[in-house]
Amino acid sequence: MSRLAHRTALITGSTSGIGRAIAERFATEGAHVIITGRREELGQEVARKITAAGGQATYLPADLTAGRAAIEAFATRAGDVDILVNNAAYLVGGRPTPDTPEDVVDAALATNIKAPYLLTAALAPRMQARGAGAIVNIGSINALTGMPGSALYSATKAALHALTAAWAAEFGPHGIRVNTIAPGPTDVEWATSIRPHLERIVATVPSRRLSSPSEVAAAAVFLASDEASHIHGATLPVDGGLTTVTAHGQSPSGHQAA
Ligand SMILES: NC(=O)c1ccc[n+]([C@@H]2O[C@H](COP(=O)([O-])OP(=O)(O)OC[C@H]3O[C@@H](n4cnc5c(N)ncnc54)[C@H](OP(=O)(O)O)[C@@H]3O)[C@@H](O)[C@H]2O)c1
Known part of the structure; x- marks a missing residue:
């Protein structure tokens, strides 16, 4: 299929994991994908693999925590971006709140909130000038449910979910969908x-x-494509139903669930 033909898509954190799967899937849907991340060898490899399969891919290295000037320079190098996927993240790991060092707090806030904020600030006005665009933020079910050891990571992901709602309101009237x-x-x-x-x-x-990763990528294709043309500010869980159930098991027979 070619649901993303004639579009340029920038996927942050596409040197591995979910971001890489999104880049590969977007390329099979006809997008020119911009691969990014700090690990140059991996980024080049992802781009090479996509190109070898007949797709269009460019690797642009970036450390997204390098500050506003660096992010603006990176956005300029990326050119006219129609689809932005804010996927890169600092994965904090299980850490009790009192044991979390300050540099880890700073890195999580810088990568998971400040970077997508500044990158979106740099790219959305250009989408707005062209009258169309789609932004897909990769949040987490950790933003929706509590889990011990996950306070910092969950808080950063909840911030990204909040940015989706605010940006849907801010950019939606200018033709940009944010989900x-x-x-x-x-x-x-x-x-x-x-x-x-x-x-x-x-x-x-x-x-x-x-x-x-390919199931998450399939959802990203949908939200980035015209098939989602009237979907703004939504959160789409791709979690096998995890957020809709409790972990307490079955109600005892003869008793009503509380
Ligand atoms: N895997 C899961 O179970 C899961 C569940 C829910 C949500 N998520 C979300 O899915 C997204 C992808 O995670 P993943 O599991 O695929 O992990 P991953 O493979 O470790 O991917 C993280 C990506 O972020 C990039 N990145 C990190 N810091 C960066 C920086 N300062 N500058 C530029 N790029 C940076 C990394 O690239 P470099 O190292 O090359 O810089 C890497 O490509 C994240 O937003 C994560 O929160 C994952």
């Missing part, structure tokens, strides 16, 4: 290191499995 995807635990490269923890979560998921 969020909230993935549940997803089977990316780093997930192998916490497999036992993920297996405990999976036991409570209606689908009884992790999300795959």
Whole structure:
């Protein structure tokens, strides 16, 4: 299919994981994809693989925590971007609040809130000038439900969800749609290191499995494409139903659920 033909899509954090899957999927839908991230070798490899498969891809290296001037220069290099996916994140890991060092707090806020804020500030006016655009923020189910050890990460993701609502209101009247995807635990490269923890979560998921990066990418294609032409400010969970259930198991027979 060619649902994203003649569009340029910038996917932050596309050197690995969900971002890489989104870039690959967008390219098969006809978009020219701009791959970015700090790991140059991986970024070049993603771009090469897409190009070898007949797609269009360019790798532009960037550290998105380098400040406003650097982000504006990066946005200028990216050119006319029709679709922005704010996917890059600092993945804090399970950390009790009192044990979280200040530099980790700063890195999480800088990568997960300040960077998408400044990048959107740089690119949205250009989308607005062309009268069309789509922004997809990659949030998390952690923004929607509490989990011990996840306070900092969850707070940053909740901020991104809040930015979606505010930007939908701010940019929607200018032809730019802004939406969020909230993935549940997803089977990316780093997930192998916490497999036992993920297996405990999976036991409570209606689908009884992790999300795959390509399932998150399929949702991103939909939200970025004209098929979602009247969807603004939405949050789409891709979590096998995890956020709709509790982990308490079945009600005892003969008793009503509380
Ligand atoms: N995996 C899950 O279970 C899950 C669940 C819910 C939500 N999410 C969300 O999905 C998104 C992708 O996560 P993932 O699991 O795919 O992890 P990942 O493979 O580690 O991807 C994170 C990406 O962010 C980039 N990045 C981090 N800091 C950066 C910086 N300062 N400048 C530029 N790029 C930076 C990394 O690129 P470089 O290292 O090359 O810079 C990498 O490509 C995140 O927003 C995450 O919060 C993931």
